[in-house]
Amino acid sequence: MKHQLPAPLVRFHVHMLRDHATQLVALANALAQRKGRDTRLGEALELALVAGLSKSLADLLELAQDDKDAPHWLQLGPVNRMGGKALTPAELSR
Numbered sequence: 001m002k003h004q005l006p007a008p009l010v011r012f013h014v015h016m017l018r019d020h021a022t023q024l025v026a027l028a029n030a031l032a033q034r035k036g037r038d039t040r041l042g043e044a045l046e047l048a049l050v051a052g053l054s055k056s057l058a059d060l061l062e063l064a065q066d067d068k069d070a071p072h073w074l075q076l077g078p079v080n081r082m083g084g085k086a087l088t089p090a091e092l093s094r
Contacts, residue, residue, distance in 0.1 A: 009042075015076060024048065 005011060016024075021041075028044035052060065067074055 017072075 024041050024044045027048065028039045028041050031044055031047065032039045
């Protein structure tokens, strides 16, 4: 049975550092306790993104690591960005 995503949500296949995944699990557990229900990692990730993206783009870019300090990103292979076009929510849900 295929489930439809609610309109504001999109699905991603995401690579991240293990310690960040651990932090997201801890955040999801704390959020579940606060809300009194199970929460998904995506809900915790959204909360972390809201907090992080409240900073300016320049401030966020200051946190970026150099490729020699984080070579694991280069090991994943090429990025497919559909010719450099921005992906719209409709395209992401296909």
